[in-house]
Amino acid sequence: MHAPIGNFDSATPAPDRLDELTAPVADAVRHWHGSVPADRILYVDTDPQWADTSVFVEHYGRDLLEQSANCVVVAGRRGSVTTLAACVVLSTTRADVNGVVRRHLGARKVSFASMDTATGETGMEYGGITPVGLPAGWPVLVDPAVVDLPYVLVGSGRRRGKLLVPGKAFAELPGAVLLEGLGVA
Template identity: 75%
Template sequence: MRAPIGTFEDAAPAVDRLDLLVPPVARAVSKGWGDVPTDRILHVDTDPAIADTAVFVEHHGAELLDTSANCVVVAGKRGGDVTLAACVVLSRTRVDVNGVVRKHLGVRKVSFAPMDTAVGETGMEYGGVTPIGLPAAWPLLLDPAVVDEEWVLIGSGSRRGKLIVPGKALASLPGAALLEGLGLEV
């Protein structure tokens, strides 16, 4: 199967590759969400050594920078309470943590969650966190530019492999909220 974006030689429906996905992502992919047919979620098998965005797009095509999205886990604090959330922005932008995220979560301070927290709470590998399969109670903050892409390349839950999904499919995930200005141009 040919991937709709990028120069991937090994693409297939993610439901056919559940063994390559971490458990929370495999569960989410196998049951689907919203009105997204499970065969529209594609998996591309890739080398974990080139998982970081800059190296990845250099290897698989610079045009991917425009259709790749990063998912980062943040921790918002107000008093003794901590709220974990995920933010998804296009790879060429950065998350407006201290503006849009802080205001939306109604917290006094927001920072990127420590690696052990992000990994432990999601069941995913650091550098491969994806919005698919996150804890259902978490807010999932999406930049509208991500949802507007016909196809988006995102993590697969591990550093090996990526998922290609219709941008609009991300807006149907549990806890999803579109936030204008979430992604700031770098």
């Protein structure tokens, strides 16, 4: 199958490549529900040596820069309570952690979660964290610009491989909250 975006050798429905995904991502794909069928989520094999965004888009297609999203794990703190959440924004923007995210989480302080916390809590590899398969109960804060795209490139849970996900599927993820102004230039 030809990938709908980017210059990839092939794209395979994610349900047919569960062996390439981390356990939480594979489980989420296996139990997928919503208006977007699971087989519309595609897996593309990528080489970890091209993982850096600028090198990645040079190798797999410049159009991917505007069609890629980053998923970052944040920790919001208020007193002794810490809330972990994920922010999904276009790769051409950054998450407004100290404004939109802090207010939404009702936190005094929000910071990016440490690598150990992000990987330990998600069961995913650093540099490949995806909003598909995050722990139950986590808020998944999504910039509406991500949902507006026909397809979006995101991590697969591993540094090798990516998922191509129809934009509207992000609004249907467990815990998804669309937040205007989440992604800022």
